Amino acid sequence: MKSISRIVVFMLIIMAVLNAKNIVRYYFPLKYSGYIVKYSKEYNLDPHFVMAVIKTESNFKADIRSNKNAIGLMQITPDTAKWAAEKMNIRDFREDMLNDPEFNIKMGCWYLNNLKTEFNGNMKLVLAAYNGGRGNVQKWLKDSQHSADGENLQYIPFKETDKYIKKVEVSYKVYEYLYGEASLDASLVNL
Structure with missing residues:
Protein backbone atom coordinates (compact mmCIF):
# COMPACT_ATOMS: atom_id res chain seq x y z
CA MET A 1 0.00 0.00 0.00
CA LYS A 2 2.88 2.36 0.82
CA SER A 3 4.49 1.81 -2.58
CA ILE A 4 1.21 2.54 -4.38
CA SER A 5 0.75 5.79 -2.48
CA ARG A 6 4.36 6.77 -3.25
CA ILE A 7 3.77 6.07 -6.93
CA VAL A 8 0.59 8.14 -6.86
CA VAL A 9 2.41 11.01 -5.13
CA PHE A 10 5.29 10.74 -7.59
CA MET A 11 2.87 10.80 -10.54
CA LEU A 12 1.06 13.81 -9.08
CA ILE A 13 4.37 15.65 -8.76
CA ILE A 14 5.27 14.81 -12.38
CA MET A 15 1.85 16.02 -13.54
CA ALA A 16 2.23 19.24 -11.55
CA VAL A 17 5.64 19.93 -13.06
CA LEU A 18 4.32 19.29 -16.55
CA ASN A 19 1.32 21.51 -15.86
CA ALA A 20 3.39 24.35 -14.34
CA LYS A 21 3.45 26.26 -17.62
CA ASN A 22 -0.33 26.07 -17.83
CA ILE A 23 -0.64 27.32 -14.27
CA VAL A 24 1.62 30.28 -14.99
CA ARG A 25 -0.39 30.97 -18.17
CA TYR A 26 -3.41 31.53 -15.94
CA TYR A 27 -1.58 34.48 -14.36
CA ILE A 64 -9.99 50.18 -14.23
CA ARG A 65 -9.15 53.78 -13.31
CA SER A 66 -6.08 54.64 -11.24
CA ASN A 67 -5.81 57.15 -8.43
CA LYS A 68 -3.95 59.33 -10.96
CA ASN A 69 -6.97 59.14 -13.28
CA ALA A 70 -5.32 56.81 -15.81
CA ILE A 71 -7.93 54.77 -17.65
CA GLY A 72 -8.28 51.28 -19.07
CA LEU A 73 -6.01 48.44 -20.04
CA MET A 74 -3.00 50.60 -20.86
CA GLN A 75 -3.75 53.21 -18.18
CA ILE A 76 -3.78 56.30 -20.38
CA THR A 77 -4.45 59.62 -18.69
CA PRO A 78 -7.10 61.90 -20.21
CA ASP A 79 -4.52 64.62 -20.95
CA THR A 80 -2.22 62.21 -22.77
CA ALA A 81 -5.22 60.75 -24.61
CA LYS A 82 -6.38 64.18 -25.79
CA TRP A 83 -2.90 64.97 -27.07
CA ALA A 84 -2.54 61.54 -28.72
CA ALA A 85 -6.01 61.75 -30.31
CA GLU A 86 -5.03 65.04 -31.92
CA LYS A 87 -1.75 63.59 -33.23
CA MET A 88 -3.58 60.46 -34.45
CA ASN A 89 -6.19 62.61 -36.24
CA ILE A 90 -9.03 61.16 -34.16
CA ARG A 91 -11.95 63.52 -34.40
CA ASP A 92 -14.52 63.89 -31.65
CA PHE A 93 -12.37 62.22 -29.03
CA ARG A 94 -14.16 61.59 -25.74
CA GLU A 95 -12.58 60.39 -22.51
CA ASP A 96 -15.03 57.48 -22.27
CA MET A 97 -13.48 56.04 -25.46
CA LEU A 98 -10.57 54.94 -23.25
CA ASN A 99 -12.90 52.39 -21.64
CA ASP A 100 -13.15 50.51 -24.94
CA PRO A 101 -10.42 47.80 -24.95
CA GLU A 102 -9.71 48.08 -28.68
CA PHE A 103 -9.44 51.86 -28.63
CA ASN A 104 -7.30 51.81 -25.48
CA ILE A 105 -4.89 49.27 -26.96
CA LYS A 106 -4.70 51.14 -30.26
CA MET A 107 -3.91 54.43 -28.54
CA GLY A 108 -1.50 52.78 -26.10
CA CYS A 109 0.39 51.11 -28.95
CA TRP A 110 0.49 54.37 -30.88
CA TYR A 111 1.89 56.13 -27.80
CA LEU A 112 4.50 53.43 -27.16
CA ASN A 113 5.59 53.72 -30.79
CA ASN A 114 5.73 57.51 -30.49
CA LEU A 115 8.02 57.15 -27.47
CA LYS A 116 10.04 54.46 -29.25
CA THR A 117 10.69 56.93 -32.07
CA GLU A 118 11.63 59.72 -29.67
CA PHE A 119 14.02 57.52 -27.69
CA ASN A 120 15.61 55.77 -30.69
CA GLY A 121 14.22 52.33 -29.87
CA ASN A 122 15.62 52.26 -26.33
CA MET A 123 12.78 50.36 -24.68
CA LYS A 124 13.98 51.06 -21.15
CA LEU A 125 13.62 54.78 -21.89
CA VAL A 126 10.25 54.12 -23.53
CA LEU A 127 9.02 52.44 -20.35
CA ALA A 128 10.47 55.18 -18.16
CA ALA A 129 8.67 57.80 -20.25
CA TYR A 130 5.42 55.82 -20.38
CA ASN A 131 5.37 55.66 -16.59
CA GLY A 132 7.28 58.74 -15.44
CA GLY A 133 6.69 61.14 -18.31
CA ARG A 134 8.71 61.90 -21.41
CA GLY A 135 9.72 65.32 -20.08
CA ASN A 136 11.21 63.76 -16.97
CA VAL A 137 13.17 61.24 -19.02
CA GLN A 138 14.55 64.00 -21.26
CA LYS A 139 15.56 65.92 -18.12
CA TRP A 140 17.20 62.85 -16.57
CA LEU A 141 19.17 62.16 -19.76
CA LYS A 142 20.68 65.67 -19.54
CA ASP A 143 21.66 65.21 -15.90
CA SER A 144 25.02 63.50 -15.28
CA GLN A 145 23.69 62.11 -11.98
CA HIS A 146 21.21 60.02 -13.97
CA SER A 147 22.93 59.51 -17.33
CA ALA A 148 26.62 59.25 -18.15
CA ASP A 149 26.14 59.44 -21.92
CA GLY A 150 22.85 61.29 -22.45
CA GLU A 151 21.41 58.18 -24.12
CA ASN A 152 20.90 55.73 -21.24
CA LEU A 153 19.77 56.02 -17.65
CA GLN A 154 22.02 54.69 -14.91
CA TYR A 155 19.75 56.00 -12.16
CA ILE A 156 16.02 56.65 -12.20
CA PRO A 157 15.04 59.05 -9.42
CA PHE A 158 11.40 57.91 -9.33
CA LYS A 159 11.29 54.62 -7.38
CA GLU A 160 7.85 53.85 -8.85
CA THR A 161 9.23 54.21 -12.39
CA ASP A 162 12.28 52.08 -11.62
CA LYS A 163 10.04 49.32 -10.19
CA TYR A 164 7.66 49.67 -13.13
CA ILE A 165 10.43 49.07 -15.67
CA LYS A 166 11.59 45.98 -13.81
CA LYS A 167 8.04 44.59 -13.58
CA VAL A 168 7.45 45.06 -17.31
CA GLU A 169 10.82 43.47 -18.14
CA VAL A 170 10.00 40.40 -16.00
CA SER A 171 6.50 40.12 -17.49
CA TYR A 172 7.98 40.41 -20.98
CA LYS A 173 10.37 37.53 -20.30
CA VAL A 174 7.52 35.44 -18.89
CA TYR A 175 5.35 36.11 -21.96
CA GLU A 176 8.24 35.19 -24.27
CA TYR A 177 8.86 31.99 -22.30
CA LEU A 178 5.21 30.95 -22.12
CA TYR A 179 4.21 31.72 -25.66
CA GLY A 180 7.60 31.33 -27.29
CA GLU A 181 8.82 32.52 -30.60
CA ALA A 182 5.57 31.39 -32.17
CA SER A 183 3.68 34.18 -33.81
CA LEU A 184 0.63 35.35 -31.92
CA ASP A 185 -1.80 34.53 -34.66
CA ALA A 186 -5.51 33.81 -34.92
CA SER A 187 -5.08 30.54 -33.01
CA LEU A 188 -4.15 32.54 -29.91
CA VAL A 189 -6.75 35.27 -30.27
CA ASN A 190 -8.85 35.75 -27.17
CA LEU A 191 -10.85 38.96 -27.37
Whole structure:
Protein backbone atom coordinates (compact mmCIF):
# COMPACT_ATOMS: atom_id res chain seq x y z
CA MET A 1 0.00 0.00 0.00
CA LYS A 2 2.88 2.36 0.82
CA SER A 3 4.49 1.81 -2.58
CA ILE A 4 1.21 2.54 -4.38
CA SER A 5 0.75 5.79 -2.48
CA ARG A 6 4.36 6.77 -3.25
CA ILE A 7 3.77 6.07 -6.93
CA VAL A 8 0.59 8.14 -6.86
CA VAL A 9 2.41 11.01 -5.13
CA PHE A 10 5.29 10.74 -7.59
CA MET A 11 2.87 10.80 -10.54
CA LEU A 12 1.06 13.81 -9.08
CA ILE A 13 4.37 15.65 -8.76
CA ILE A 14 5.27 14.81 -12.38
CA MET A 15 1.85 16.02 -13.54
CA ALA A 16 2.23 19.24 -11.55
CA VAL A 17 5.64 19.93 -13.06
CA LEU A 18 4.32 19.29 -16.55
CA ASN A 19 1.32 21.51 -15.86
CA ALA A 20 3.39 24.35 -14.34
CA LYS A 21 3.45 26.26 -17.62
CA ASN A 22 -0.33 26.07 -17.83
CA ILE A 23 -0.64 27.32 -14.27
CA VAL A 24 1.62 30.28 -14.99
CA ARG A 25 -0.39 30.97 -18.17
CA TYR A 26 -3.41 31.53 -15.94
CA TYR A 27 -1.58 34.48 -14.36
CA PHE A 28 -0.12 35.69 -17.67
CA PRO A 29 -3.08 35.41 -20.04
CA LEU A 30 -3.45 36.25 -23.71
CA LYS A 31 -6.53 38.40 -23.17
CA TYR A 32 -7.29 40.86 -25.97
CA SER A 33 -4.53 39.26 -28.05
CA GLY A 34 -6.38 39.95 -31.30
CA TYR A 35 -6.25 43.68 -30.68
CA ILE A 36 -2.74 43.48 -29.26
CA VAL A 37 -1.40 41.64 -32.30
CA LYS A 38 -3.24 43.96 -34.71
CA TYR A 39 -1.99 47.20 -33.19
CA SER A 40 1.46 45.87 -32.29
CA LYS A 41 1.98 45.12 -35.97
CA GLU A 42 0.52 48.47 -37.04
CA TYR A 43 2.82 50.36 -34.66
CA ASN A 44 5.92 48.16 -35.00
CA LEU A 45 5.94 46.72 -31.48
CA ASP A 46 6.53 43.25 -30.07
CA PRO A 47 3.12 41.86 -28.97
CA HIS A 48 4.77 40.23 -25.94
CA PHE A 49 6.03 43.67 -24.92
CA VAL A 50 2.55 45.19 -25.23
CA MET A 51 1.09 42.32 -23.19
CA ALA A 52 3.72 42.90 -20.52
CA VAL A 53 2.82 46.60 -20.38
CA ILE A 54 -0.90 45.78 -20.07
CA LYS A 55 -0.20 43.11 -17.44
CA THR A 56 1.79 45.65 -15.41
CA GLU A 57 -0.54 48.59 -15.96
CA SER A 58 -3.96 47.03 -15.39
CA ASN A 59 -3.61 43.26 -15.07
CA PHE A 60 -5.94 43.10 -18.10
CA LYS A 61 -8.80 44.88 -16.32
CA ALA A 62 -10.44 47.03 -18.98
CA ASP A 63 -12.67 49.03 -16.65
CA ILE A 64 -9.99 50.18 -14.23
CA ARG A 65 -9.15 53.78 -13.31
CA SER A 66 -6.08 54.64 -11.24
CA ASN A 67 -5.81 57.15 -8.43
CA LYS A 68 -3.95 59.33 -10.96
CA ASN A 69 -6.97 59.14 -13.28
CA ALA A 70 -5.32 56.81 -15.81
CA ILE A 71 -7.93 54.77 -17.65
CA GLY A 72 -8.28 51.28 -19.07
CA LEU A 73 -6.01 48.44 -20.04
CA MET A 74 -3.00 50.60 -20.86
CA GLN A 75 -3.75 53.21 -18.18
CA ILE A 76 -3.78 56.30 -20.38
CA THR A 77 -4.45 59.62 -18.69
CA PRO A 78 -7.10 61.90 -20.21
CA ASP A 79 -4.52 64.62 -20.95
CA THR A 80 -2.22 62.21 -22.77
CA ALA A 81 -5.22 60.75 -24.61
CA LYS A 82 -6.38 64.18 -25.79
CA TRP A 83 -2.90 64.97 -27.07
CA ALA A 84 -2.54 61.54 -28.72
CA ALA A 85 -6.01 61.75 -30.31
CA GLU A 86 -5.03 65.04 -31.92
CA LYS A 87 -1.75 63.59 -33.23
CA MET A 88 -3.58 60.46 -34.45
CA ASN A 89 -6.19 62.61 -36.24
CA ILE A 90 -9.03 61.16 -34.16
CA ARG A 91 -11.95 63.52 -34.40
CA ASP A 92 -14.52 63.89 -31.65
CA PHE A 93 -12.37 62.22 -29.03
CA ARG A 94 -14.16 61.59 -25.74
CA GLU A 95 -12.58 60.39 -22.51
CA ASP A 96 -15.03 57.48 -22.27
CA MET A 97 -13.48 56.04 -25.46
CA LEU A 98 -10.57 54.94 -23.25
CA ASN A 99 -12.90 52.39 -21.64
CA ASP A 100 -13.15 50.51 -24.94
CA PRO A 101 -10.42 47.80 -24.95
CA GLU A 102 -9.71 48.08 -28.68
CA PHE A 103 -9.44 51.86 -28.63
CA ASN A 104 -7.30 51.81 -25.48
CA ILE A 105 -4.89 49.27 -26.96
CA LYS A 106 -4.70 51.14 -30.26
CA MET A 107 -3.91 54.43 -28.54
CA GLY A 108 -1.50 52.78 -26.10
CA CYS A 109 0.39 51.11 -28.95
CA TRP A 110 0.49 54.37 -30.88
CA TYR A 111 1.89 56.13 -27.80
CA LEU A 112 4.50 53.43 -27.16
CA ASN A 113 5.59 53.72 -30.79
CA ASN A 114 5.73 57.51 -30.49
CA LEU A 115 8.02 57.15 -27.47
CA LYS A 116 10.04 54.46 -29.25
CA THR A 117 10.69 56.93 -32.07
CA GLU A 118 11.63 59.72 -29.67
CA PHE A 119 14.02 57.52 -27.69
CA ASN A 120 15.61 55.77 -30.69
CA GLY A 121 14.22 52.33 -29.87
CA ASN A 122 15.62 52.26 -26.33
CA MET A 123 12.78 50.36 -24.68
CA LYS A 124 13.98 51.06 -21.15
CA LEU A 125 13.62 54.78 -21.89
CA VAL A 126 10.25 54.12 -23.53
CA LEU A 127 9.02 52.44 -20.35
CA ALA A 128 10.47 55.18 -18.16
CA ALA A 129 8.67 57.80 -20.25
CA TYR A 130 5.42 55.82 -20.38
CA ASN A 131 5.37 55.66 -16.59
CA GLY A 132 7.28 58.74 -15.44
CA GLY A 133 6.69 61.14 -18.31
CA ARG A 134 8.71 61.90 -21.41
CA GLY A 135 9.72 65.32 -20.08
CA ASN A 136 11.21 63.76 -16.97
CA VAL A 137 13.17 61.24 -19.02
CA GLN A 138 14.55 64.00 -21.26
CA LYS A 139 15.56 65.92 -18.12
CA TRP A 140 17.20 62.85 -16.57
CA LEU A 141 19.17 62.16 -19.76
CA LYS A 142 20.68 65.67 -19.54
CA ASP A 143 21.66 65.21 -15.90
CA SER A 144 25.02 63.50 -15.28
CA GLN A 145 23.69 62.11 -11.98
CA HIS A 146 21.21 60.02 -13.97
CA SER A 147 22.93 59.51 -17.33
CA ALA A 148 26.62 59.25 -18.15
CA ASP A 149 26.14 59.44 -21.92
CA GLY A 150 22.85 61.29 -22.45
CA GLU A 151 21.41 58.18 -24.12
CA ASN A 152 20.90 55.73 -21.24
CA LEU A 153 19.77 56.02 -17.65
CA GLN A 154 22.02 54.69 -14.91
CA TYR A 155 19.75 56.00 -12.16
CA ILE A 156 16.02 56.65 -12.20
CA PRO A 157 15.04 59.05 -9.42
CA PHE A 158 11.40 57.91 -9.33
CA LYS A 159 11.29 54.62 -7.38
CA GLU A 160 7.85 53.85 -8.85
CA THR A 161 9.23 54.21 -12.39
CA ASP A 162 12.28 52.08 -11.62
CA LYS A 163 10.04 49.32 -10.19
CA TYR A 164 7.66 49.67 -13.13
CA ILE A 165 10.43 49.07 -15.67
CA LYS A 166 11.59 45.98 -13.81
CA LYS A 167 8.04 44.59 -13.58
CA VAL A 168 7.45 45.06 -17.31
CA GLU A 169 10.82 43.47 -18.14
CA VAL A 170 10.00 40.40 -16.00
CA SER A 171 6.50 40.12 -17.49
CA TYR A 172 7.98 40.41 -20.98
CA LYS A 173 10.37 37.53 -20.30
CA VAL A 174 7.52 35.44 -18.89
CA TYR A 175 5.35 36.11 -21.96
CA GLU A 176 8.24 35.19 -24.27
CA TYR A 177 8.86 31.99 -22.30
CA LEU A 178 5.21 30.95 -22.12
CA TYR A 179 4.21 31.72 -25.66
CA GLY A 180 7.60 31.33 -27.29
CA GLU A 181 8.82 32.52 -30.60
CA ALA A 182 5.57 31.39 -32.17
CA SER A 183 3.68 34.18 -33.81
CA LEU A 184 0.63 35.35 -31.92
CA ASP A 185 -1.80 34.53 -34.66
CA ALA A 186 -5.51 33.81 -34.92
CA SER A 187 -5.08 30.54 -33.01
CA LEU A 188 -4.15 32.54 -29.91
CA VAL A 189 -6.75 35.27 -30.27
CA ASN A 190 -8.85 35.75 -27.17
CA LEU A 191 -10.85 38.96 -27.37
